[in-house]
Amino acid sequence: xxxxxxxxxxxxxxxxxxxxxxxxxxxxxxxxxxxxxxxxxxxxxxxxxxxxxxxxxxxxxxxxxxxxxxxxxxxxxxxxxxxxxxxxxxxxxxxxxxxxxxxxxxxxxxxxxxxxxxxxxxxxxxxxxxxxxxxxxxxxxxxxxxxxxxxxxxxxxxxxxxxxxxxxxxxxxxxxxxxxxxxxxxxxxxxxxxxxxxxxxxxxxxxxxxxxxxxxxxxxxxxxxxxxxxxxxxxxxxxxxxxxxxxxxxxxxxxxx
Numbered sequence: 001x002x003x004x005x006x007x008x009x010x011x012x013x014x015x016x017x018x019x020x021x022x023x024x025x026x027x028x029x030x031x032x033x034x035x036x037x038x039x040x041x042x043x044x045x046x047x048x049x050x051x052x053x054x055x056x057x058x059x060x061x062x063x064x065x066x067x068x069x070x071x072x073x074x075x076x077x078x079x080x081x082x083x084x085x086x087x088x089x090x091x092x093x094x095x096x097x098x099x100x101x102x103x104x105x106x107x108x109x110x111x112x113x114x115x116x117x118x119x120x121x122x123x124x125x126x127x128x129x130x131x132x133x134x135x136x137x138x139x140x141x142x143x144x145x146x147x148x149x150x151x152x153x154x155x156x157x158x159x160x161x162x163x164x165x166x167x168x169x170x171x172x173x174x175x176x177x178x179x180x181x182x183x184x185x186x187x188x189x190x191x192x193x194x195x196x197x198x199x200x201x202x203x204x205x206x207x208x209x210x211x212x213x214x215x216x217x218x219x220x221x222x223x224x225x226x227x228x229x230x231x232x233x234x235x236x237x238x239x240x241x242x243x244x245x246x247x248x249x250x251x252x253x254x255x256x257x
Contacts, residue, residue, distance in 0.1 A: 002065050002081060002169045003027040004049075004201070010059035011041070011048045011226075018044040020226035021060070028169050029198040033212055033237060034205045036223035037245055042205045043087060045223075046174040050074055050084045064170070079111035081169035085159040085176050091147040097158060098128060098142040101165045108166060131164040135191045153184030160191040167195070171202045177211040189214030209241040222248050225256040 004026045011019035018041045026032050034042055048055040049062060051074035062069050069077050092100065106118040119127075132139055135157055147155050156176055163171050173192070177185055192202065192215050204215060212220075212234065220237045222230040224245070229252040230236065240248075249256055 001028040001198075002201075004082070004170045004203075005063040006045075006049075006060070007063070008060040009045075009048070009062065010057070011044055012056040012058050013044060013054065017058070018226050019048065022223075022227055024203075024221065024228055026170055026201050026203050028201045030201050030219065031196070031215060031217045032201075032203050033215075033217040033220045034203060034223055034228070035207065035209075035220065035237060035240055038207075040223040041226040042223055043174055044226075046084055046172045046203075046205055049077075049172060050082065051077055075107070076111075078166075078168075079108055083163050083166060083168035083171040085156075085163060085171065085173045087175040087178050089147050089155045089159055091145070091150075093145050093148050095146050096143055097146050097161070098124075100146050101128065101162060104162070104166060128165065131161055134164065134194050135161055136187055137161065152179035153181065153188075156180060156184065156188050157191070160188050164191060164195055167200075169199060169201065171200070173202060173204045175205055175207065177206055177208065185211060186214060209237045212237045224248060224252060227255065229256065 006022060006024045009019050009022040010017065022041070022045065034045070036042055044055060048057055051072070057070050064082065065080055067080065069080065069082070102119065102124050105124070109116040109118060128142060129139055132141065137157060147158060150158065159176065176188060180188065189211060204211065204217065206212070217234055217237070220232055220234060221228045222236070222240065222245070230248050
């Protein structure tokens, strides 16, 4: 089984050190949740893992499928089997959801086999409709420009549709619950759960316990001051919901600024 192994990761943003020696391992078949107050580095971790150029890795290693992915371009990390669902997905006017997804699939296939001619259109349409039905999305959604004029819930469902289409081995969900009402949260969570199997692992980044009512994590981690300082099972999220983070700060005061 593939595993994403993060070792002593240090990351600077605009000259400020945000991640300060983070360690974490996520395996296929596991759902990990990362929680923590604002400013602790949760989204920095997500963007650094996928190679955003504004996030300067100053130390550490990230291993996936035998490669230190910090040496790879973002598209190469995606081709290996990593996926990032953005907290704030961008709009791409003029590019339909269907064309975007078909292009992404063909890029993955080409990376795996330079001789691959791409997915045939009838096969793609059948697959896309199946994925949209799973997410309870109107098929007309495929003809809309990517995220152009989408509601917050539609943008997040489009991200999960991309994930369902590309079928990554490890997915990183950066505050996918942000801005969602209860119905949209439930539908997005059902989409994640539908993908859940022994070959799919996920790192769910969130402020709130509520999404974990729908996506049951195997492990919950708490980030403070750019580090993972506490780990446990689903009960840890409930404890944070009830007691907040003060007890974590007190317990780890020697390593948290």
